[in-house]
Amino acid sequence: MIAFPANGVRELDLDLDAFEGPFDLLLTLVLKEELEPADVDVAAIVIAFVERLAQQVEAGRREQLDLEACGEFLVLIASLLELKARGLFPEEEAELAELEPEEAAEELARRLAEYRRMKEAAGWLAERLAAERDRYFRVGPAPLAPQPQRKLAPHDPERLATALRALAEPPAQLSLAHMALRFPPVSQFLERFRAVLRRRSRFDFNAEVGELSRIDQAVAFLALLELRKAGEIALDQAAPFAPIRVSRSDGERGAEWIVRSA
Amino acid sequence: MDRPLRLITVNPVDQLARTLEALLVVASAPLSVDELAQAADDDEERIATALGLLSDRYREGRSGIVLERVAGGYAFRAAREAAEACSRLYERPVERGLSQAGLETLSIVAYLGPCSRPEIARIRGVAADSAVAGLLERGLITEAGREDAPGGAVRYRTTPLFERVFGLESIAALPRLDDLGESAAEIRERLQSVAVGKTA
Numbered sequence: 001m002i003a004f005p006a007n008g009v010r011e012l013d014l015d016l017d018a019f020e021g022p023f024d025l026l027l028t029l030v031l032k033e034e035l036e037p038a039d040v041d042v043a044a045i046v047i048a049f050v051e052r053l054a055q056q057v058e059a060g061r062r063e064q065l066d067l068e069a070c071g072e073f074l075v076l077i078a079s080l081l082e083l084k085a086r087g088l089f090p091e092e093e094a095e096l097a098e099l100e101p102e103e104a105a106e107e108l109a110r111r112l113a114e115y116r117r118m119k120e121a122a123g124w125l126a127e128r129l130a131a132e133r134d135r136y137f138r139v140g141p142a143p144l145a146p147q148p149q150r151k152l153a154p155h156d157p158e159r160l161a162t163a164l165r166a167l168a169e170p171p172a173q174l175s176l177a178h179m180a181l182r183f184p185p186v187s188q189f190l191e192r193f194r195a196v197l198r199r200r201s202r203f204d205f206n207a208e209v210g211e212l213s214r215i216d217q218a219v220a221f222l223a224l225l226e227l228r229k230a231g232e233i234a235l236d237q238a239a240p241f242a243p244i245r246v247s248r249s250d251g252e253r254g255a256e257w258i259v260r261s262a
Numbered sequence: 263m264d265r266p267l268r269l270i271t272v273n274p275v276d277q278l279a280r281t282l283e284a285l286l287v288v289a290s291a292p293l294s295v296d297e298l299a300q301a302a303d304d305d306e307e308r309i310a311t312a313l314g315l316l317s318d319r320y321r322e323g324r325s326g327i328v329l330e331r332v333a334g335g336y337a338f339r340a341a342r343e344a345a346e347a348c349s350r351l352y353e354r355p356v357e358r359g360l361s362q363a364g365l366e367t368l369s370i371v372a373y374l375g376p377c378s379r380p381e382i383a384r385i386r387g388v389a390a391d392s393a394v395a396g397l398l399e400r401g402l403i404t405e406a407g408r409e410d411a412p413g414g415a416v417r418y419r420t421t422p423l424f425e426r427v428f429g430l431e432s433i434a435a436l437p438r439l440d441d442l443g444e445s446a447a448e449i450r451e452r453l454q455s456v457a458v459g460k461t462a
Contacts, residue, residue: 088411111384111385114385115385115386115387117439118366118369118370118373118385118386119366119369121369121372121373121436121437121439122362122365122366122368122369123365124369124436124437125365125368125369125372125428126365128428128429129357129360129427129428131429132427132428132429133345133354133357134342134345134346135339135340135342135345135429136339136340136344136345136348136349136352136354137337137338137339137340137426138290138338138339139290139356139423
């Protein structure tokens with residue numbers, strides 16, 4: 001019986017195709033022959049163990065390898081591998097060892113007879129080869145693998161040609177006109193605002209450009225900034241997003257605005 | 263001319279025979295009646311008739327090319343009388359260095375195949391790895407699936423080339439195993455006589 005010291009190896013949680021649960025339960029099931037060792041993916045267990053070691057080191061729970069746990073694991077996994085290997089390769093010698101001397105002699109004679117027949121067959125083949133030595137024939141590559149036969153219904157080649165012709169035609173040119181942004185010149189709005197201010201001392205920017213497109217409104221705003229930079233106008237806005245009031249600039253108002261905005 | 267006048271110049275079977283001739287001269291491996299029927303687009307009965315015609319036309323002593331029935335099909339080969347000339351120009355590389363171990367392994371695969379290397383080793387009592395590798399390289403055997411058990415060993419069977427090299431119509435043309443070798447009872451008697459001799 002294998003003893004499991006409480007050092008963590010037995011609690012190793014496994015999630016394999018053939019088994020899900022702690023490592024010690026897996027070993028118990030294998031020892032009780034309730035689980036076929038051949039079905040156990042040993043590599044997956046090793047990976048699970050190494051991953052858990054790495055996690056422990058990362059989490060700072062261990063500064064160095066727990067040699068005792070690793071040693072225990074190695075012994076267990078080696079035993080499991082040996083069980084699996086024995087399961088995969090049936091033990092012939094053990095089978096023979098269980099035989100009575102009489103049966104063993106019978107088995108030996110049977111095997112010798114089988115080999116003797118094969119040896120005779122080999123002799124026959126050798127004679128045959130010698131007799132057929134003067135047969136020369138062409139040897140080519142291995143015959144092609146049989147292809148699945150697909151019977152096609154008869155088709156009109158003209159239809160194929162029509163289909164290909166349609167593919168050969170260049171596609172119609174796509175219009176990209178809608179993608180281009182056309183900006184009106186800024187100067188247009190400079191002139192317009194100057195003209196308005198010549199007639200009136202102040203105006204409401206939102207009301208002035210309200211009927212224009214968004215692009216025109218944006219250019220109009222640029223013109224507004226341009227005029228402000230040149231000191232030609234003064235701007236006033238009560239709150240963010242409130243209407244922008246535009247007025248003719250005089251020296252004092254301009255200076256006041258600059259001080260406020262600084 | 264002492265030949266009678268022939269009103270029909272082209273006998274249909276004769277025409278089919280010419281088609282088969284063409285197919286066989288192009289082939290590098292024996293063609294079965296089924297394959298010939300498909301390629302010639304004719305029925306198998308007429309193919310058999312045409313093949314009979316060709317077998318007579320291409321036979322030892324009459325032609326340098328011989329039509330033979332081999333490996334489950336029909337194939338052209340050189341006439342035996344031309345073997346010496348052929349040997350000056352070509353060799354039969356499949357046979358070169360084919361050892362006793364190779365022949366024994368080949369027999370086991372031919373009779374018991376598909377069978378695996380462990381099975382071959384069990385019968386011969388020695389590892390079969392190099393013998394199997396040699397036969398695979400020569401194209402005399404080929405892989406034929408795996409054993410059912412987990413991690414099952416690769417199984418091998420003989421190829422059409424094996425039948426062709428040994429001039430066998432099919433694998434069934436091998437002699438029956440019972441006709442070969444001593445029986446288990448005979449061997450047992452011999453073993454016992456040796457054992458008795460030793461203890462005496």
